Amino acid sequence: MPGLLRVGRGGGSSSLFGEGFKLSVRRYASQSSAAPVKERRRIAVLGGGISGLTMALQLVRRLPTHDIHLYEAKKRVGGWVESEKIKVGGDLALVEGGPRSIRPASLPGLAMMSLVRSLGLEERMLSIPKTHPSAKNRYIFHSGKVNLLPNSLASAFLAVLTNRPPRLRSIIPALVHDFRTPPDLGAGAESVEDFFRRRLGPAGLKIIDNAMSAVLHGIYAADTKDLGIRSIFGFLALAEKRHGGLIRAAMPTRWNRFYRTDEEISKDNATAREMIAKEKQEGIEQLELEEQLGKATVNYMKTTSIFSFKEGIQELTNAIEEDIVQRGVTIHRGDPIKEIRASPQRLAEIVLQGGDECKFDRVVSAMPSNDLAAVWKDDPALVHLLKTDTSTVAVLNLAIRSPNPLRVPDGFGYLVPRASVDTNTLGLLGVVFDSAAVPGQESSEGNITKLTMMLGGPFFRKGFTVFDQLQSLGPGSWGLALKTKGNDDDDVPQQVQELTSMAIDTLCQNLGIPKEVLAQSAIKAKLRLQVDCIPRYDRHHLERMKELHHVLKHQEPKGGCLTLIGASYTGISVNDCVLNASRTANLLADDEGTGARGIITGLEHLAQ
Numbered sequence: 163m164p165g166l167l168r169v170g171r172g173g174g175s176s177s178l179f180g181e182g183f184k185l186s187v188r189r190y191a192s193q194s195s196a197a198p199v200k201e202r203r204r205i206a207v208l209g210g211g212i213s214g215l216t217m218a219l220q221l222v223r224r225l226p227t228h229d230i231h232l233y234e235a236k237k238r239v240g241g242w243v244e245s246e247k248i249k250v251g252g253d254l255a256l257v258e259g260g261p262r263s264i265r266p267a268s269l270p271g272l273a274m275m276s277l278v279r280s281l282g283l284e285e286r287m288l289s290i291p292k293t294h295p296s297a298k299n300r301y302i303f304h305s306g307k308v309n310l311l312p313n314s315l316a317s318a319f320l321a322v323l324t325n326r327p328p329r330l331r332s333i334i335p336a337l338v339h340d341f342r343t344p345p346d347l348g349a350g351a352e353s354v355e356d357f358f359r360r361r362l363g364p365a366g367l368k369i370i371d372n373a374m375s376a377v378l379h380g381i382y383a384a385d386t387k388d389l390g391i392r393s394i395f396g397f398l399a400l401a402e403k404r405h406g407g408l409i410r411a412a413m414p415t416r417w418n419r420f421y422r423t424d425e426e427i428s429k430d431n432a433t434a435r436e437m438i439a440k441e442k443q444e445g446i447e448q449l450e451l452e453e454q455l456g457k458a459t460v461n462y463m464k465t466t467s468i469f470s471f472k473e474g475i476q477e478l479t480n481a482i483e484e485d486i487v488q489r490g491v492t493i494h495r496g497d498p499i500k501e502i503r504a505s506p507q508r509l510a511e512i513v514l515q516g517g518d519e520c521k522f523d524r525v526v527s528a529m530p531s532n533d534l535a536a537v538w539k540d541d542p543a544l545v546h547l548l549k550t551d552t553s554t555v556a557v558l559n560l561a562i563r564s565p566n567p568l569r570v571p572d573g574f575g576y577l578v579p580r581a582s583v584d585t586n587t588l589g590l591l592g593v594v595f596d597s598a599a600v601p602g603q604e605s606s607e608g609n610i611t612k613l614t615m616m617l618g619g620p621f622f623r624k625g626f627t628v629f630d631q632l633q634s635l636g637p638g639s640w641g642l643a644l645k646t647k648g649n650d651d652d653d654v655p656q657q658v659q660e661l662t663s664m665a666i667d668t669l670c671q672n673l674g675i676p677k678e679v680l681a682q683s684a685i686k687a688k689l690r691l692q693v694d695c696i697p698r699y700d701r702h703h704l705e706r707m708k709e710l711h712h713v714l715k716h717q718e719p720k721g722g723c724l725t726l727i728g729a730s731y732t733g734i735s736v737n738d739c740v741l742n743a744s745r746t747a748n749l750l751a752d753d754e755g756t757g758a759r760g761i762i763t764g765l766e767h768l769a770q
């Protein structure tokens with residue numbers, strides 16, 4: 163599709179984080195050269211996913227004289243980011259096991275762009291403009307078929323009037339209810355479900371069942387009941403406090419009797435105060451980043467829907483790995499951590515399952531919080547605060563090479579709402595039309611259709627057949643070459659073969675693909691069971707994070723040298739991980755640079 167893809171942009175000034183590093187490195191270097199020769203300070207980063215890698219990179223850039231070690235339990239770094247080429251009918255198809263695209267929007271998107279630029283990866287970007295069909299067309303499964311969601315005001319109006327699937331006519335009474343319902347200024351720890359029920363009334367439940375649940379499946383692989391409104395849609399919770407309701411937020415303030423200034427809402431309301439402070443701080447960070455990146459890049463990002471790289475998202479983690487190794491970070495792979503012990507003089511001792519033991523001045527954990535809790539045994543209060551609910555997703559990549567391209571709707575993919583629960587025997591959350599969403603990753607465009615089916619999340623509960631079958635196999639991945647009569651690879655477990663053919667049947671049914679078309683095609687499938695891959699921020703998440711910050715800051719567990727980063731705490735997207743790892747690396751480097759040896763928890767941003 164020539165003209166639709168925009169590949170990279172070069173040039174421009176260095177990033178906010180890059181620029182900041184230079185200043186601080188100079189300051190720190192001059193201090194250390196005047197000081198007597200001391201032992202190098204040692205920092206351990208635990209976990210080699212995107213957060214741990216970003217942390218190691220930003221630390222080694224700013225603290226080049228420190229001794230930095232990265233520990234990864236597996237043989238490969240990258241965490242959930244995993245791009246792989248699979249062979250289908252003689253061609254190679256790039257498939258993603260985890261995140262498959264990156265949104266450049268808002269503050270976390272700017273932080274990501276800054277990182278991409280600092281790694282020299284801009285030229286490798288495959289960007290999808292907002293005008294591309296995959297950016298505009300999103301589908302939802304309802305009434306047994308895949309339905310295009312309205313993508314303009316006019317089509318939304320028409321869809322409501324005609325009550326087309328997913329039957330959004332209930333939006334009218336829901337909005338009336340919102341307009342009439344005064345704000346609950348004291349509302350605190352509320353789930354997404356409770357917030358929308360309160361604001362939208364009984365009609366709101368239909369909207370959740372038929373549409374909103376699908377959107378949250380596509381991001382969190384979780385149910386609206388299990389997610390907290392302030393963590394997920396903080397801006398809506400704040401809009402209610404400021405404007406008195408959701409529809410009122412779109413009204414001119416002079417006609418809105420519920421409108422309150424920030425001073426008014428924050429006077430007796432600590433929650434509102436916190437939310438406003440966070441919004442202000444993020445606004446400042448955003449302006450700084452925009453200035454660093456330059457107008458041309460910011461404008462370019464505004465017109466971009468998503469981007470990836472020619473060889474997939476893993477290009478990013480590969481580039482970081484290469485960079486940190488070159489700069490002297492030691493990566494320890496394939497030996498999981500057995501225990502972290504406190505030792506005198508505020509040192510932490512890391513014990514590996516293989517028997518190695520090492521002492522560090524600081525430990526930055528980018529491990530999933532539940533894994534950290536398992537190795538941090540002797541502090542029950544902290545272990546309790548670290549426990550996080552998670553979602554498990556089975557990711558099934560399909561690469562289909564057919565004589566003619568398969569007829570798949572031109573768009574991003576479709577999502578499945580919770581209204582489907584009784585008939586959804588597969589536990590399907592959604593399907594991504596990868597070859598349409600990010601074209602340009604194959605050598606022979608056109609002949610290969612790539613689709614990814616996502617199963618699980620809230621549908622995977624104990625007693626759910628597909629889940630029980632997969633769980634009995636444990637975490638893992640299996641590749642299959644499917645032949646016409648379902649005679650699959652012998653070394654692939656029976657459960658995986660059955661599930662794959664069941665999934666393909668469902669896909670054909672949902673999209674109306676005749677089975678004969680598939681019979682003439684070469685199909686390669688890759689199934690990965692991603693156990694506990696997405697943290698679920700429930701309605702108590704923010705309070706728990708504040709408590710965790712307080713305990714780390716004031717009770718000095720493990721010698722007070724622990725910092726927490728990663729998706730378990732401060733945002734689940736790749737961009738959030740990059741933003742928060744970079745922010746925290748800056749705090750750590752500033753502190754190390756001045757020799758203050760202060761406690762940096764990594765949760766400062768949530769706990770202001």
Ligand SMILES: C=Cc1c2[nH]c(c1C)Cc1[nH]c(c(CCC(=O)O)c1C)Cc1[nH]c(c(C)c1CCC(=O)O)Cc1[nH]c(c(C)c1C=C)C2
Nearest residue numbers: 260261263265379380381383555591592593594616734735
């Ligand atoms: C392994 C599966 C994942 C599911 N969600 C995520 C992963 C890694 C995380 C995630 N997905 C999206 C976001 C929003 C912010 C962002 O950075 O884009 C996050 C944090 C949105 C999203 N979901 C899917 C895609 C292709 C995208 C990005 C592009 C876009 O929004 O246009 C597909 C998808 N992901 C999951 C499901 C169930 C699903 C369904 C089609 C779970």
